[in-house]
Amino acid sequence: MQKINYITENFGKYDVFSIDSYMNIGGFQSLQKAIDMEGEDIAAVLSDAGIKGRGGAEYPMGRKWSQARAVKRPHHCVICNADEGETCTFKDRELITNDPFNLIEAMVIAGWAVNAEDGYIYMRAEYSHLRPRLINAIKQAKERGFLGKNILGTGWDYDVHLYSGAGAYVCGEGTALIRSIEGKAGRPRMKPPFMKQSGLFARPTCINNVESLSIVPHLLHDAVPYMQAGTKESIGTKMVSVGGNVNKPGVYEVPFGITVRDIVYGLAGGIQEDHKIRLIQFGGASGKISDDRILDISYSYEDFAKNNLIIGSGSILVIDERTSVIDFLRYTQDFFLHESCGQCTPCREGNRHIRIFLEKIKNGTYTDEDIQTMKTFARVMPMSSLCGLGETAQNALKSAFDVFPEVFASKTQTEAVG
Amino acid sequence: MIEDSSKFEITDELKSKIEKILDNHYHDFTQIVGILLDVQDEIPQHYIPKAAAFYIAEKLPLKLSVIYDCITFYDALNEEPRGRYPIEICDSVACKVNDNDFLLGSLKELLGIDFGTVTYDGRFTIEKVSCFGACDRAPAVRINKTVYGPLKTKEQVRKLLEQFV
Amino acid sequence: MEEKITLKINGMPVEVKKGTKILEAAKVLHIDIPHLCYHPDQRVKARCRICSVEVVGKKRLLAACATECWDGMEVFTDTKVVRDTQRGILQLIMADHEENCLTCPRNGNCVLQHLCSRFNVLRPNLTHVAESIPVKTTNPSLVHDPEKCVKCGRCIRVCKDVQGIEAIGFAGRSTGLKVTTPYEEEFNKTDCVLCGQCTVVCPVGALVEKDDTDRVLDAIFDPDKTVIVQTAPSVRVALGDAFGLPDGSIVTKKMVSALRMIGFDKVFDTNYGADLTITEEAGELIDRLKNNKTMPMTTSCCPAWVNFMEKHYPDKIAHLSTTKSPMAIFSAIAKTQYAKQENIASKNVFSVAIMPCIAKKYEAKRQELTQNGLFDTDAVITTRGLIKLIKYIGIDFNNLPESEFDNPMGESTGAGAIFGATGGVMEAALRTAYEWMTDKPMPTLEYTPVRGFEGIKEAQVEIGGHNLKIAVVHTLKNAALIMDKLRDGKCDYDFIEVMACPGGCVGGGGQPVTTTFAATKERIKALYTIDRSSKLRKSHENPYLKKLYAEFLEAPGSETAHKLLHTHYHAREKEFDFSK
Structure with a gap:
């Protein structure tokens, strides 16, 4: 199995509280390069590398930056979304823990590329223990003139502010995130207006995930190893968070194209006590599920799409045979029932009733009509919810309809067979 | 037993701590979430007493309904006292x-x-x-x-x- | 030229202005896309999702209330997935809704009830999950029944965007989401000033006024009581809404007939009280001007505005005119001079006020407005309450004969009528003050600078050597702007009129639930029509008023007048007072 350290190249190589230590390994040289480039050319580098948003939405990052630049309104800002809240997703935690200066450098490059005046890092409250290292990194970067007034003699002023989330998964959604920074409860709002036009404090806003940003300084430094990794359609590497019933849960950087088996049985050490796999969920709580037929599929956007799966945030949650499909779905539903912001009817009420139906299935007290009603709401809810949470909350359930149809079998049929 | 939060009285010491937190946040009401997190850290039972919420609302100033919404919306903010x-x-x-x-x-x-x-x-x-x-x-x-x-x-x-x- | 675009809805082409939302475009085709959170006077919320429609080329349904039409757009409002969604959302709401429509105050004019009927929402295959939540009722005006709430947020928007109060807001999340006061306090402990705007926009029975119609009927059935009723100027131009008449229809005389049929012994007019208020207030203004007393003076006839001052600007209470409101002044006279004249014991006069307002219910319960332990005003019912009474009595309102108010307290001038519109009190007061200070009638009786729907109107009037700077303000959000200026010492007005509700009392919190800014504007026009067609248009010319002063009150501002027609205000107690 090929070992690759591209995004994670700096891990363990410098003192994360010392900018000197970071600069000794070449830190902020990519920023030096960037300010000699036009923003459009920086965006082009991202586009060439085919980077899709690593938070889960998979929006092409180069295009995002290019569009952000094109917005003619003043006072642009950049947001780093460090609110990773998808279950079994903890890759950004590792990036902030082990390479905080790289993230700050990326924030400055992003600011330069999209002409921003301010950068904001919105980090989930659960990572508050990482605040000191980011505060320190911002402070030291400012002392060295990488932030603040007239950065590197360019005449450009730019600051980075660190904001804390307060325990709300939905704040990973862009519009909820900005509301949280604006001092409100993080309930998403309608789009349009789109973030790039009118986002944080009604300013043009370009929002990126920690991992997406973290790639940028590396790409500007040396894109070759990245471009050589991966597949034709999924270039480079990805940070994956593997958890659940595996022997070695953790964050791994993998090249796209590696098989799921290599990740689960190789990197993550296989299943606890050699149990069989019941299901794997990819991309967090809002991701879809598969059974072990996925093991020999390559981990890439294209092959996943063919199998009705999504890479999303890069989480890989492995559930072994000790947990039933219906229990897994109940747990997932509990998560959304807790995390729905509650403002739109389909999501607030839909999650609740689907949870009730799942309970009935678990207890065997359901009727065929219940299954039909549940399927209707599992379809209606994503169609009509206000934001991405409601849209994706039933992804696991809907994929379970396809992968594990027997779980939802009609009672009359079951009885006939039984 | 969890102490009765309605009995909580805001001391002069806590008032000055809150003032300092507000100063650190430039009395910027848009930073209310951060302010509340910081205030909560000052309370041994890790919650925002009602009196403190009223105090912040008056000093910032910000509508109490916004503060109450934040306290009840965010998991990391607590309305009721907890263990130390x-x-x-x-x-x-x-x-x-x-x-x-x-x-x-x-x-x-x-x-x-x-x-x-x-x-x-x-x-x-x-x-x-x-x-x-x-x-x-x-x-x-x-x-x-x-x-x-x-x-x-x-x-x-x-x-x-x-x-x- | 406005840019036009063409789209198709259910196959039918329609041309609309660029920027039009799908829901509004559908109205042009007479298609009513179901909606709950949408309100024409409010910013887009897109929260209830009942207006979800299918747009060709889009994977998901779009909210018709929030989505702007584009050229060539193709919308379908009637496909299976749209019906499943809209009906599904109704089922979801109903599963979390107190099912007691028959005993709900909004039975018959509830938007949710109407939609469930339209979508044939029969008992759905969903577990009923509604939890019982205590109803807030410990104030004289407002009832909040959270179990009926559909979380549309209309009330929150009006409280914040129109009034700037934010007494209610969202709290919690997911199924725990609530529309509530902070810490679920009773309204009297919160920033709420009981303006009642939330009860106008609430689509269901979650926020309603406290019902006093039964108390009124009890008095009517009580043989010992002489039940007199006064009706505010804004009621007669809004009441017709409930009976299918166009916005701003003037139904004064039918209303008088209806009130007699309901059983009121005497049907009087608040406009009489308004004339008296003007007379006293104009006198007070001149007194303050001449004797360098606290200026600027602000009006005090709007009870929500008075509540606002007492709660939010207690340090500025001295600016409020001490003159009682038309309702209070009317009742004070009714329980004294009128009772005496008719030879009825005060305690046997039951004084009912029909008001476009729910804060008046609170005003009526003020201890300052009692005499010898008796409330001056015994019951306040809103325009909505009156509609209920008319429906109960079973009258065909539109075909009622017309009749006139009783005298003496049914006589009024055009100045009393325009009280109901923003700027009306100012205009009426100017008519009288001008004449008293200069001994000449005001050259332009219809003083247009104070008319119109603008939030803050300013003008300067030259009166007898004084350059009177005036301001007319409606909605409390605008009022707060003025009061903040006053606190900062940057307010150089002499006289300020404030009405809490948009457009004044015609847009009041007790008006029919069909009230919108557009309807309010029509009602304002109607009040000006009433004024224009009045024989007498200056309050001090009211003949019965002249008689009242001559026989009972002596003169405006006299000791008797002061005792009976003026009041005082007090700062409200706070739950936490950090100044101590």
């Missing part, structure tokens, strides 16, 4: 499939409390929380911002709790 060492047990799938039920049972048994109650000395409460991003340490708990895990045996749980005695 609130034990947040992760209740997401990764921890559940790693038998966090056993962990929860051990905690309840060792501490003699359930959800919503506090140990006799005001030290511990147990709370279920959503995934806090420590699935590589499942099953895990988080106490005052530090993650502990994996906690698979009662002995591990006992050792953990002893740290706080």
